Amino acid sequence: MPRIAYFGPQGTFTEQAARAFATNGSDELVPVATVPEALAAVRAEKADAACVPLESSVQGSVPDTMDGLAVDEPLVAVGEQVIPIRFTVLTRPGMARHEIRTVASHPHALGQVSRWLAENLPSAAPVAATSTAAAAVDVTEGRYDAAVTAPVAAEHYPLDVLATDLADVRDAVTRFLLLRRPGPVRPPTGADRTSLIVEPDSFRTGSLAELLTELAECGINLSRIESRPKRGRLGEYRFYLDFDGHIAERRVGDALAALYRRCREVRFLGSYPNADASMAVVPPNNTDQAYADADAWLDGVRSGRSA
Amino acid sequence: MPRIAYFGPQGTFTEQAARAFATNGSDELVPVATVPEALAAVRAEKADAACVPLESSVQGSVPDTMDGLAVDEPLVAVGEQVIPIRFTVLTRPGMARHEIRTVASHPHALGQVSRWLAENLPSAAPVAATSTAAAAVDVTEGRYDAAVTAPVAAEHYPLDVLATDLADVRDAVTRFLLLRRPGPVRPPTGADRTSLIVEPDSFRTGSLAELLTELAECGINLSRIESRPKRGRLGEYRFYLDFDGHIAERRVGDALAALYRRCREVRFLGSYPNADASMAVVPPNNTDQAYADADAWLDGVRSGRSA
Numbered sequence: 205m206p207r208i209a210y211f212g213p214q215g216t217f218t219e220q221a222a223r224a225f226a227t228n229g230s231d232e233l234v235p236v237a238t239v240p241e242a243l244a245a246v247r248a249e250k251a252d253a254a255c256v257p258l259e260s261s262v263q264g265s266v267p268d269t270m271d272g273l274a275v276d277e278p279l280v281a282v283g284e285q286v287i288p289i290r291f292t293v294l295t296r297p298g299m300a301r302h303e304i305r306t307v308a309s310h311p312h313a314l315g316q317v318s319r320w321l322a323e324n325l326p327s328a329a330p331v332a333a334t335s336t337a338a339a340a341v342d343v344t345e346g347r348y349d350a351a352v353t354a355p356v357a358a359e360h361y362p363l364d365v366l367a368t369d370l371a372d373v374r375d376a377v378t379r380f381l382l383l384r385r386p387g388p389v390r391p392p393t394g395a396d397r398t399s400l401i402v403e404p405d406s407f408r409t410g411s412l413a414e415l416l417t418e419l420a421e422c423g424i425n426l427s428r429i430e431s432r433p434k435r436g437r438l439g440e441y442r443f444y445l446d447f448d449g450h451i452a453e454r455r456v457g458d459a460l461a462a463l464y465r466r467c468r469e470v471r472f473l474g475s476y477p478n479a480d481a482s483m484a485v486v487p488p489n490n491t492d493q494a495y496a497d498a499d500a501w502l503d504g505v506r507s508g509r510s511a
Numbered sequence: 512m513p514r515i516a517y518f519g520p521q522g523t524f525t526e527q528a529a530r531a532f533a534t535n536g537s538d539e540l541v542p543v544a545t546v547p548e549a550l551a552a553v554r555a556e557k558a559d560a561a562c563v564p565l566e567s568s569v570q571g572s573v574p575d576t577m578d579g580l581a582v583d584e585p586l587v588a589v590g591e592q593v594i595p596i597r598f599t600v601l602t603r604p605g606m607a608r609h610e611i612r613t614v615a616s617h618p619h620a621l622g623q624v625s626r627w628l629a630e631n632l633p634s635a636a637p638v639a640a641t642s643t644a645a646a647a648v649d650v651t652e653g654r655y656d657a658a659v660t661a662p663v664a665a666e667h668y669p670l671d672v673l674a675t676d677l678a679d680v681r682d683a684v685t686r687f688l689l690l691r692r693p694g695p696v697r698p699p700t701g702a703d704r705t706s707l708i709v710e711p712d713s714f715r716t717g718s719l720a721e722l723l724t725e726l727a728e729c730g731i732n733l734s735r736i737e738s739r740p741k742r743g744r745l746g747e748y749r750f751y752l753d754f755d756g757h758i759a760e761r762r763v764g765d766a767l768a769a770l771y772r773r774c775r776e777v778r779f780l781g782s783y784p785n786a787d788a789s790m791a792v793v794p795p796n797n798t799d800q801a802y803a804d805a806d807a808w809l810d811g812v813r814s815g816r817s818a
Contacts, residue, residue, distance in 0.1 A: 261740060267571045311617065311641050332639035334618050409794065410727030412736070413720060420717030429719070429750075431736045433568060443736075487716065 207232045208382070209242045209251035215337035215357035221285045221380035222255040223356070239268035246385060247277045253384045254279070259428075260378040262289070263312055265444075269381075270432055273473060274401050274442055281381040281399055281474030282390065289376040291317050293325075294340055294363035295350045301366065304328045308339035309352035317352055319372040325350070379479070389474075392450035395481045397427065399473035400445045402463055407440060415443070415463055422459035423490030424449055448484040450475040454495035455486065514539045515689070516549045516558035522644035522664035528592045528687035529562040530663070546575035553692060554584045560691045561586070566735075567685040569596070570619055572751075576688075577739055580780060581708050581749055588688040588706055588781030589697065596683040598624050600632075601647055601670035602657045608673065611635045615646035616659035624659055626679040632657070686786070696781075699757035702788045704734065706780035707752045709770055714747060722750070722770055729766035730797030731756055755791040757782040761802035762793065 210222035212235025222233050234251060236242050245251040256272075259265045273279060291313060295304060307314075307321060308331040314321070321330065331348055333339035339351035340361045350366065351357070358365050381399075404411040419426065428446035449456040451472065464470050488494065504510035517529040519542025529540050541558060543549050552558040563579075566572045580586060598620060602611060614621075614628060615638040621628070628637065638655055640646035646658035647668045657673065658664070665672055688706075711718040726733065735753035756763040758779065771777050795801065811817035 262574060264574045264577070264739075265571045267567075267569060270571070311639070314641070330641070332618070332641045332645075334621070334637070334639045338639075407732075409730055409732045410724070412733060413723035413727040416720035416723055417717070420720040423716055425714075425716045426719060426738075429736060429738045431733075432571075 206230075206252040207234055207250075208253045208255055209234045209236050209245040210255040211239050211242050211257065212236055213335060213337045215340055215354060215360040216335060217287055217289060217354045217356075217378055218255060218257060218380065220354055220356045221257075221287050221378075224285045224287070225253070225255055225283055225380075225382045239266065240272050243272045243276075243279060243383065246279060246383060249385070253282070253382050255380055255382055258284075258379050258381050260289070260376070262316060262373055262376045265430060267432075270430075270444060273383075274432075274471065278386055278471055279383040280386050280389075280472060281476050282384050283382040283476050284397065284479045285380045285382075286377050286479040287380060289316065289371060289378055290355070290368070291336075291352050291370045292355045292358055292368045293317075293350055293366040293370065294343060294353055294358060294361060295366045296343055296346070297362065297364050299349060299364065301325070302327075304349040304366075306331050306348040307350040307352060308333045308342050308348040310335050310339070313339075313352045316372055316376060317370050320367075320370050321352075324367070381474075383474075389451060390476075392452050392475070393477045393481075395478050395483045396448070396450035396475050397478040398447055398449055398451060398456060398475045400460070400463070401469075401471040401473060402443050402445065402467050403434075403441070403469040404443075405466055405468050411466075412443065415466060418462040418466070419445075419447065419459050422455040422462075423487035424455065424459050425485070448478075448482075449486075453486075454492045455490040458495070513537075513559040514541055514557075515560045515562055516541045516543050516552040517562040518546050518549050518564065519543055520642060520644040522647055522661060522667040523642060524594055524596060524661045524663075524685055525562060525564060525687065527661055527663045528564075528594050528685075531592045531594070532560070532562055532590055532687075532689045546573065547579050550579045550583075550586060550690065553586060553690060556692070560589070560689050562687055562689055565591075565686050565688050567596070567683070569623060569680055569683045572737060574739075577737075577751060580690075581739075581778065585693055585778055586690040587693050587696075587779065588783050589691050590689040590783050591704065591786045592687045592689075593684050593786040594687060596623065596678060596685055597662070597675070598643075598659050598677045599662045599665055599675045600624075600657055600673040600677065601650060601660055601665060601668060602673045603650055603653070604669065604671050606656060606671065608632070609634075611656040611673075613638050613655040614657040614659060615640045615649050615655040617642050617646070620646075620659045623679055623683060624677050627674075627677050628659075631674070688781075689783075690781075696758055697783075699759050699782070700784045700788075702785050702790045703755070703757035703782050704785040705754055705756055705758060705763060705782045707767070707770070708776075708778040708780060709750050709752065709774050710741075710748070710776040711750075712773060712775050718773075719750065722773060725769040725773070726752075726754065726766050729762040729769075730794035731762065731766050732792070755785075755789075756793075760793075761799045762797040765802070
């Protein structure tokens, strides 16, 4: 029975993502208090996998996840989920809308439904909570009248659903990764993403341009890049890269090997199916067959069979 | 009397940054409720400048600022401040440490002093607030016993200082920009940073590598890069770039003009003195003199004076 540790508490969007990752009913979902604890549980073999948020289209990258993947024992992603961030408002049972005087949630969630609150609960005062689920606990225990939560919270707390599917920003999403200890990489699906952290050998001018040129020459299309300063070392950076492709492909293998030659550190964060199942477009001169043909020609020349 | 709108309320780290930007005693500092409101106040000429956070070494980039700079009328940075994030704990006057049962703050701030709280106020329950300053208001009005705040909050509220200079992460900093409507760019200091948002003409493989190669060939050293998806357009990105140098330099001008030729949009976010006053290292073949010598030679060849 695989155990998936997720950044809790119960009733958050991360629990929704963990449920989406659970492949069968026997998976055990274990909420833990922080992202570092979720990663540590997998490293210590107390859990088989960790489900953590990586980036939000509204809030940006999640630093705890970014930093936690860069240090300590490596972990690799085996899957991603992109969850739409649409909120539910829960109230104490039987409470009428006009009776609602306080509405609690994490400040980020309050910010993402502030327009809806102003229009629909204009006399309710917003109150901060440490998480959307903690707000539901506050309402259950009678401290506040309503909570802005993830949809899944409605299953955990004996509260009424006042409204669902709320979002001032209609297309807000959060991307989650399922992380495991390194092991055999699952074969490519054709719609894969690969994630890396790289740290160039030196930080002279142009070193990042050279790394990206290596990737471009292998026909690799970046989907995300972010620099992040190394803690306590001003002027030294790690680069987080996501791109279309799978490490089992020749073009990706060649690119990673080229980065390895040029970098102080390359950390492989996994090749896994992308959430939208969009097939990679491989340039004709970067297909596995193109590399095999070139190898055969080179062998021939080296051995004197051709020229 | 210049008016500086800052992301408030009073008593936050952003107020500290705004004070650092205020060049003389007559500057008027005006707190506003959100980052978009601060930017809008400058665009609408209701304020002369806006002070907003751009990135935190702990929490990452500030999406409201990133997105707000990419759209609507352009604004340009004229300065940056890097503020150490070290917290103060304020209590109701006369309260003894062992009497403290609740400690309020923004969840991010509570997270950044959680170790200190566990060791020094183990019986105090953490309570979320919408900002560090709102927590100080909560304590002033008797709702909670203690607040974790920015140091400047001690000046605004009639509370006792229990502890100062607290941070689980010792080197946490937040970087703030002072933004104005576009106008004449102040001359270079030699220790300048330039910020840009670029959107390549097309998102084919290698387009970012080409842009960065243009910068590298002009001897320009990046200090930050981040991709951010355009709202509602999956697969299309804006790139946020910071680098050493000033638009008045030939190498920077040449690089920006090259980006302009290759991009759908280049938005100049300002050339301004960097906060640590670190002088740019200009490669010998990218000095203004090197460009002037090359121009003179080219003119000579074109006019037939030399070959």
